[in-house]
Amino acid sequence: MHDVLETAIADGRMGDRLWLYATYHCNLACVYCLTESHPRIADRRRLSDEAMVRAAREARELGFTCVGITGGETFMLPSFPETLAEIASILPTVALTNGTLFTDRVLERLERLAGADAALQISLDSDVPDRNDALRGPENFAKVVEAVPKLVARGIRVRIATTVDGQDAAELDGVCVLHRSWGIPDDDHIVRSVVRRGRADVEGMGVVPGEHDILPELTLTADGAFLHPFAPTVRHGVTDLDLLVSRQIAPLEVPAAAFLRIVADQAVGADVVRNIR
Ligand SMILES: C[S@@+](CC[C@H](N)C(=O)[O-])C[C@H]1O[C@@H](n2cnc3c(N)ncnc32)[C@H](O)[C@@H]1O
Ligand code: SF4
Numbered sequence: 001m002h003d004v005l006e007t008a009i010a011d012g013r014m015g016d017r018l019w020l021y022a023t024y025h026c027n028l029a030c031v032y033c034l035t036e037s038h039p040r041i042a043d044r045r046r047l048s049d050e051a052m053v054r055a056a057r058e059a060r061e062l063g064f065t066c067v068g069i070t071g072g073e074t075f076m077l078p079s080f081p082e083t084l085a086e087i088a089s090i091l092p093t094v095a096l097t098n099g100t101l102f103t104d105r106v107l108e109r110l111e112r113l114a115g116a117d118a119a120l121q122i123s124l125d126s127d128v129p130d131r132n133d134a135l136r137g138p139e140n141f142a143k144v145v146e147a148v149p150k151l152v153a154r155g156i157r158v159r160i161a162t163t164v165d166g167q168d169a170a171e172l173d174g175v176c177v178l179h180r181s182w183g184i185p186d187d188d189h190i191v192r193s194v195v196r197r198g199r200a201d202v203e204g205m206g207v208v209p210g211e212h213d214i215l216p217e218l219t220l221t222a223d224g225a226f227l228h229p230f231a232p233t234v235r236h237g238v239t240d241l242d243l244l245v246s247r248q249i250a251p252l253e254v255p256a257a258a259f260l261r262i263v264a265d266q267a268v269g270a271d272v273v274r275n276i277r
Contacts, residue, residue, distance in 0.1 A: 127174025
Protein backbone atom coordinates (compact mmCIF):
# COMPACT_ATOMS: atom_id res chain seq x y z
CA MET A 1 0.00 0.00 0.00
CA HIS A 2 2.94 2.33 0.73
CA ASP A 3 3.79 2.75 -2.99
CA VAL A 4 0.17 3.26 -4.09
CA LEU A 5 -0.28 5.89 -1.41
CA GLU A 6 2.94 7.69 -2.34
CA THR A 7 1.90 7.76 -6.00
CA ALA A 8 -1.58 9.10 -5.13
CA ILE A 9 0.06 11.87 -3.08
CA ALA A 10 2.56 12.67 -5.86
CA ASP A 11 -0.30 12.77 -8.43
CA GLY A 12 -2.21 15.29 -6.31
CA ARG A 13 -5.12 12.89 -5.72
CA MET A 14 -4.77 13.15 -1.95
CA GLY A 15 -2.89 15.02 0.72
CA ASP A 16 -0.04 13.57 2.71
CA ARG A 17 -1.69 14.41 6.06
CA LEU A 18 -3.78 12.12 8.26
CA TRP A 19 -6.45 14.06 10.17
CA LEU A 20 -7.74 13.04 13.59
CA TYR A 21 -10.95 14.44 15.11
CA ALA A 22 -9.94 14.26 18.77
CA THR A 23 -13.37 15.25 20.14
CA TYR A 24 -16.50 17.15 19.14
CA HIS A 25 -16.71 18.77 22.60
CA CYS A 26 -15.86 22.48 22.89
CA ASN A 27 -15.97 25.34 25.38
CA LEU A 28 -17.14 27.71 22.61
CA ALA A 29 -20.07 27.58 20.18
CA CYS A 30 -18.90 29.53 17.10
CA VAL A 31 -21.73 30.66 14.83
CA TYR A 32 -20.40 28.78 11.78
CA CYS A 33 -18.96 25.67 13.48
CA LEU A 34 -18.69 22.69 11.13
CA THR A 35 -19.22 20.25 13.98
CA GLU A 36 -21.94 22.08 15.93
CA SER A 37 -19.56 21.86 18.87
CA HIS A 38 -20.55 23.50 22.17
CA PRO A 39 -20.00 23.10 25.93
CA ARG A 40 -23.05 20.90 26.62
CA ILE A 41 -22.77 18.58 23.62
CA ALA A 42 -24.43 15.22 24.36
CA ASP A 43 -22.24 13.00 22.17
CA ARG A 44 -18.57 14.04 22.42
CA ARG A 45 -17.44 11.49 19.82
CA ARG A 46 -13.90 11.39 21.16
CA LEU A 47 -10.99 9.35 19.88
CA SER A 48 -8.99 7.85 22.72
CA ASP A 49 -5.37 8.93 23.16
CA GLU A 50 -4.33 5.35 22.38
CA ALA A 51 -6.35 5.30 19.14
CA MET A 52 -4.75 8.56 17.98
CA VAL A 53 -1.20 7.46 18.79
CA ARG A 54 -1.76 4.10 17.11
CA ALA A 55 -3.19 5.82 14.00
CA ALA A 56 -0.14 8.11 13.80
CA ARG A 57 2.25 5.14 14.01
CA GLU A 58 0.35 3.24 11.33
CA ALA A 59 0.14 6.39 9.19
CA ARG A 60 3.94 6.65 9.19
CA GLU A 61 4.22 3.00 8.13
CA LEU A 62 1.75 3.53 5.28
CA GLY A 63 3.56 6.61 3.89
CA PHE A 64 1.65 9.57 5.33
CA THR A 65 4.12 12.33 6.18
CA CYS A 66 2.22 14.45 8.72
CA VAL A 67 -0.75 14.55 11.08
CA GLY A 68 -3.44 17.16 11.80
CA ILE A 69 -5.50 17.04 14.99
CA THR A 70 -8.77 18.91 15.12
CA GLY A 71 -12.24 18.80 16.68
CA GLY A 72 -14.12 20.20 18.55
CA GLU A 73 -11.57 21.79 20.80
CA THR A 74 -8.46 19.66 21.10
CA PHE A 75 -7.49 21.14 24.49
CA MET A 76 -10.80 19.97 26.02
CA LEU A 77 -9.02 16.61 26.34
CA PRO A 78 -7.29 16.59 29.75
CA SER A 79 -4.19 14.77 28.48
CA PHE A 80 -3.88 16.63 25.19
CA PRO A 81 -0.47 18.34 25.75
CA GLU A 82 1.19 14.95 26.38
CA THR A 83 -0.72 13.16 23.61
CA LEU A 84 0.21 15.90 21.14
CA ALA A 85 3.89 15.60 22.10
CA GLU A 86 3.75 11.82 21.62
CA ILE A 87 2.10 12.09 18.19
CA ALA A 88 4.58 14.81 17.15
CA SER A 89 7.43 12.43 18.01
CA ILE A 90 6.01 10.06 15.38
CA LEU A 91 5.17 12.50 12.54
CA PRO A 92 5.17 16.32 12.13
CA THR A 93 1.87 17.46 13.64
CA VAL A 94 -0.37 20.49 13.62
CA ALA A 95 -3.07 20.78 16.28
CA LEU A 96 -5.99 23.13 15.70
CA THR A 97 -7.21 25.06 18.73
CA ASN A 98 -9.35 28.03 19.67
CA GLY A 99 -6.53 29.33 21.89
CA THR A 100 -8.70 29.92 24.97
CA LEU A 101 -7.54 27.19 27.34
CA PHE A 102 -3.85 28.06 27.81
CA THR A 103 -3.58 28.42 31.57
CA ASP A 104 -0.10 28.71 33.09
CA ARG A 105 -0.27 24.99 33.92
CA VAL A 106 -1.13 24.04 30.33
CA LEU A 107 1.60 26.35 29.01
CA GLU A 108 4.07 24.60 31.28
CA ARG A 109 2.97 21.18 30.02
CA LEU A 110 3.33 22.45 26.44
CA GLU A 111 6.97 23.43 26.91
CA ARG A 112 7.92 19.92 25.77
CA LEU A 113 6.78 20.99 22.27
CA ALA A 114 9.60 23.53 21.91
CA GLY A 115 11.92 22.13 19.26
CA ALA A 116 9.46 19.37 18.35
CA ASP A 117 7.96 19.15 14.87
CA ALA A 118 4.64 20.44 16.14
CA ALA A 119 2.58 23.56 15.59
CA LEU A 120 -0.52 24.96 17.22
CA GLN A 121 -2.92 26.51 14.69
CA ILE A 122 -5.01 29.08 16.54
CA SER A 123 -8.21 30.54 15.13
CA LEU A 124 -8.54 34.34 14.90
CA ASP A 125 -11.11 35.90 12.58
CA SER A 126 -10.63 39.66 12.99
CA ASP A 127 -8.35 42.33 14.42
CA VAL A 128 -11.48 44.00 15.83
CA PRO A 129 -12.27 42.27 19.14
CA ASP A 130 -16.07 42.62 18.91
CA ARG A 131 -16.18 41.35 15.35
CA ASN A 132 -14.03 38.33 16.17
CA ASP A 133 -16.07 37.59 19.28
CA ALA A 134 -19.41 37.90 17.43
CA LEU A 135 -18.31 34.95 15.29
CA ARG A 136 -16.38 32.95 17.89
CA GLY A 137 -17.61 33.84 21.37
CA PRO A 138 -17.17 36.29 24.25
CA GLU A 139 -13.58 37.02 25.36
CA ASN A 140 -12.15 34.92 22.53
CA PHE A 141 -10.07 37.75 21.04
CA ALA A 142 -8.61 38.76 24.42
CA LYS A 143 -7.67 35.18 25.26
CA VAL A 144 -5.98 34.58 21.89
CA VAL A 145 -3.93 37.79 22.01
CA GLU A 146 -2.86 36.89 25.53
CA ALA A 147 -1.94 33.28 24.68
CA VAL A 148 -0.05 33.64 21.39
CA PRO A 149 2.95 35.66 22.67
CA LYS A 150 3.28 33.29 25.64
CA LEU A 151 3.41 30.28 23.33
CA VAL A 152 5.85 31.97 20.94
CA ALA A 153 8.07 32.98 23.89
CA ARG A 154 8.23 29.29 24.88
CA GLY A 155 9.55 28.37 21.43
CA ILE A 156 6.28 26.78 20.28
CA ARG A 157 5.41 27.23 16.62
CA VAL A 158 2.08 29.01 16.22
CA ARG A 159 0.02 29.36 13.05
CA ILE A 160 -3.07 31.53 12.73
CA ALA A 161 -6.26 30.44 10.93
CA THR A 162 -8.82 33.00 9.80
CA THR A 163 -12.25 31.80 8.73
CA VAL A 164 -13.93 34.37 6.50
CA ASP A 165 -17.56 35.40 6.33
CA GLY A 166 -17.86 39.06 5.44
CA GLN A 167 -14.52 40.40 6.70
CA ASP A 168 -13.18 43.01 4.27
CA ALA A 169 -9.60 43.40 3.04
CA ALA A 170 -8.70 45.99 5.70
CA GLU A 171 -9.88 43.67 8.47
CA LEU A 172 -7.92 40.73 7.06
CA ASP A 173 -4.86 42.99 6.70
CA GLY A 174 -5.35 43.88 10.36
CA VAL A 175 -5.05 40.19 11.29
CA CYS A 176 -1.77 40.09 9.31
CA VAL A 177 -0.46 43.11 11.22
CA LEU A 178 -1.22 41.25 14.44
CA HIS A 179 0.36 37.91 13.49
CA ARG A 180 3.47 39.63 12.11
CA SER A 181 3.78 41.57 15.38
CA TRP A 182 3.94 38.16 17.12
CA GLY A 183 6.69 36.99 14.75
CA ILE A 184 4.37 34.63 12.86
CA PRO A 185 5.22 34.71 9.13
CA ASP A 186 2.63 35.05 6.34
CA ASP A 187 3.14 31.38 5.36
CA ASP A 188 1.79 30.42 8.78
CA HIS A 189 -1.45 32.38 8.30
CA ILE A 190 -4.28 30.32 6.77
CA VAL A 191 -7.27 32.21 5.35
CA ARG A 192 -10.32 30.26 4.19
CA SER A 193 -14.04 30.85 3.61
CA VAL A 194 -16.72 29.54 5.87
CA VAL A 195 -17.89 26.30 4.26
CA ARG A 196 -21.65 25.76 4.24
CA ARG A 197 -21.79 22.65 6.37
CA GLY A 198 -22.65 22.03 10.01
CA ARG A 199 -23.93 25.07 11.90
CA ALA A 200 -22.98 27.29 8.92
CA ASP A 201 -25.52 25.37 6.83
CA VAL A 202 -28.24 25.77 9.46
CA GLU A 203 -27.44 29.51 9.61
CA GLY A 204 -27.20 29.91 5.80
CA MET A 205 -23.56 31.06 5.99
CA GLY A 206 -20.55 30.45 3.76
CA VAL A 207 -19.79 28.87 0.42
CA VAL A 208 -21.00 25.53 -0.90
CA PRO A 209 -17.78 23.67 -1.74
CA GLY A 210 -17.39 22.60 -5.37
CA GLU A 211 -16.55 18.99 -6.20
CA HIS A 212 -12.80 19.60 -6.42
CA ASP A 213 -12.41 22.51 -4.01
CA ILE A 214 -11.21 20.38 -1.12
CA LEU A 215 -8.21 18.06 -1.39
CA PRO A 216 -9.04 14.53 -0.17
CA GLU A 217 -7.18 13.87 3.10
CA LEU A 218 -7.97 10.76 5.12
CA THR A 219 -9.81 11.90 8.26
CA LEU A 220 -10.57 9.71 11.27
CA THR A 221 -13.36 10.33 13.77
CA ALA A 222 -15.08 8.20 16.38
CA ASP A 223 -17.88 7.74 13.79
CA GLY A 224 -15.58 6.44 11.04
CA ALA A 225 -13.16 7.60 8.34
CA PHE A 226 -14.08 10.48 6.00
CA LEU A 227 -12.87 11.96 2.70
CA HIS A 228 -11.46 15.23 4.06
CA PRO A 229 -11.50 17.34 7.24
CA PHE A 230 -14.55 19.34 6.10
CA ALA A 231 -16.55 16.09 5.72
CA PRO A 232 -17.42 14.73 9.23
CA THR A 233 -19.75 17.64 9.95
CA VAL A 234 -22.79 17.67 12.22
CA ARG A 235 -26.21 19.08 11.40
CA HIS A 236 -28.99 19.20 13.98
CA GLY A 237 -26.91 16.84 16.14
CA VAL A 238 -26.46 14.14 13.48
CA THR A 239 -23.13 13.39 11.76
CA ASP A 240 -23.25 13.88 7.96
CA LEU A 241 -22.39 10.61 6.24
CA ASP A 242 -22.32 11.81 2.60
CA LEU A 243 -18.50 11.75 2.59
CA LEU A 244 -17.99 8.68 4.80
CA VAL A 245 -15.20 6.42 3.56
CA SER A 246 -15.40 3.58 6.08
CA ARG A 247 -16.99 2.88 9.46
CA GLN A 248 -13.83 1.01 10.50
CA ILE A 249 -10.89 3.19 11.52
CA ALA A 250 -8.39 0.61 12.84
CA PRO A 251 -6.12 -0.82 11.71
CA LEU A 252 -5.48 2.23 9.53
CA GLU A 253 -4.87 0.17 6.42
CA VAL A 254 -8.61 -0.65 6.25
CA PRO A 255 -9.88 2.95 5.87
CA ALA A 256 -6.72 3.84 3.88
CA ALA A 257 -7.52 1.13 1.30
CA ALA A 258 -11.15 2.31 0.97
CA PHE A 259 -9.92 5.92 0.70
CA LEU A 260 -7.41 5.02 -2.04
CA ARG A 261 -10.16 3.31 -4.06
CA ILE A 262 -12.23 6.51 -3.92
CA VAL A 263 -9.42 8.93 -4.78
CA ALA A 264 -8.27 6.74 -7.70
CA ASP A 265 -11.33 8.06 -9.60
CA GLN A 266 -10.81 11.73 -8.72
CA ALA A 267 -9.87 14.28 -11.36
CA VAL A 268 -6.39 15.76 -11.03
CA GLY A 269 -4.10 17.96 -13.11
CA ALA A 270 -3.59 21.61 -13.87
CA ASP A 271 -7.34 22.33 -14.29
CA VAL A 272 -8.22 21.13 -10.81
CA VAL A 273 -7.90 23.93 -8.30
CA ARG A 274 -8.27 23.19 -4.60
CA ASN A 275 -9.68 26.36 -3.06
CA ILE A 276 -10.40 25.37 0.50
CA ARG A 277 -7.94 24.24 3.17
C1 LIG B 1 -13.68 23.14 13.67
S1 LIG B 1 -12.34 24.03 14.37
C2 LIG B 1 -11.61 22.88 15.50
C3 LIG B 1 -10.38 23.41 16.19
C4 LIG B 1 -10.59 24.52 17.19
N1 LIG B 1 -11.72 24.32 18.01
C5 LIG B 1 -10.64 25.86 16.49
O1 LIG B 1 -11.70 26.50 16.49
O2 LIG B 1 -9.63 26.25 15.95
C6 LIG B 1 -11.07 24.02 13.08
C7 LIG B 1 -11.09 25.22 12.18
O3 LIG B 1 -12.25 25.14 11.37
C8 LIG B 1 -12.80 26.42 11.26
N2 LIG B 1 -14.21 26.27 10.95
C9 LIG B 1 -15.24 26.01 11.77
N3 LIG B 1 -16.39 25.96 11.09
C10 LIG B 1 -16.09 26.19 9.80
C11 LIG B 1 -16.85 26.26 8.60
N4 LIG B 1 -18.17 26.10 8.59
N5 LIG B 1 -16.19 26.48 7.46
C12 LIG B 1 -14.83 26.64 7.42
N6 LIG B 1 -14.07 26.58 8.52
C13 LIG B 1 -14.69 26.36 9.70
C14 LIG B 1 -12.54 27.07 12.60
O4 LIG B 1 -12.61 28.48 12.53
C15 LIG B 1 -11.16 26.57 12.90
O5 LIG B 1 -10.19 27.44 12.37
S1 SF4 C 1 -14.94 26.34 15.51
FE1 SF4 C 1 -13.62 25.37 17.04
S2 SF4 C 1 -13.84 26.74 18.81
FE2 SF4 C 1 -15.52 27.21 17.50
S3 SF4 C 1 -17.21 25.92 18.26
FE3 SF4 C 1 -16.22 24.84 16.57
S4 SF4 C 1 -14.77 23.51 17.55
FE4 SF4 C 1 -15.32 25.09 19.04
